Amino acid sequence: MEAAVKRTAKAALGRALVRTGLWARTLQTWARRRTTLILTYHRVIEKWDDTLGYSQPGMVVTAANFERQLAVLKDDFEMVTLDALLVDQSNDTPGRRPRCAITFDDGWRDNYEVALPIVRRLRVPATIFLATDFIGTDRTFWHTRLIHLLVHGDPSRLLECPPELRSYPAPVRDGLAALARLGRAPAARDLDAFIEAVKASCDEDAIEALVSTLGRALGASEPIIPDRKFFLDWGQVREMAACGVSIASHGCSHRIMTRLPVEDARAEMVRSKAEIERRVGRQVPHFAFPNEAASPALLAAAETAGYRSVCAGGIAEGAEPRGIRLLRRLGMHEGVCGDGRSFDDSLLYYWLYRAGRR
Structure with a gap:
């Protein structure tokens, strides 16, 4: 009941943002400031059911909700790649619209099977961060x-x-x-x-x-999930790259890097970058820390590993090395503006407005 009340209140605030013109003025302000919202998705599943693809709710969005989110975003934002954020825009004239970049974490197979047709149909650029130890294997988290x-x-x-x-x-x-x-x-x-x-x-x-x-x-051995591959194979990764999706690194093991010695973390950064570049044949300038857990020492390690941008949280502005761009992202999932059965644009406006003011 409490969750339903909060949801209703947020939807009302979202409608008020649009009705009063505050949302339109916010978009103008973001455009003037060259604000870019970077959104993070994990899994995109066909339907909402009790298993949720054996994932946490905060990692999952349904295909219908995902497509609707992208359609709304396209109306209000210039959809850009992460590569565009590496270009020096200090002398550019502010655009008519703020920018938005779409990213996926981990390398889930449904990103290819379900999400890729949607981003291609809507012509939305995207970046996928791969945990390379899981790509082309039967392993899962x-x-x-x-x-x-x-x-x-x-x-x-x-x-x-x-x-x-x-x-x-x-x-x-x-x-x-x-x-x-x-x-x-x-x-x-x-x-x-x-x-x-x-x-x-x-x-x-x-x-x-x-x-x-x-x-x-529970009377079971190691829980094997039969006849189910959860992660991409390298052929699918190459096909996504050929369709315009940027391929980036999420490390190798998906271990939380703040819990590792810095040299071990750096070794993962180097190995995953080299693996993707060998398999896909393209440079990999972007890195996302698992769970976005990082430190100044890890940012320095990412720079020496050859990355030009990192997605991380918990780092003070200006703490990153001079040669690397620190990117902050907003997690997206079904609960942002849907419940598995419906979609409410007002909730998305509320979510983005709150995020953009932080």
């Missing part, structure tokens, strides 16, 4: 495996916490207890808070151990 395991398992078997799980931090134990009390197999959206608790309190080794332990506790 731990949270996809964990969601698959819990959605298809019986969490009530966890009512009595297995001894192997008692050493995990309280947020993880409490999240498992809440899932066990549901009395049914959870939908993917039920798992969002639990996944976030795991991300915040466990390192990669502890997470892998957690997935294996839960598999045993």
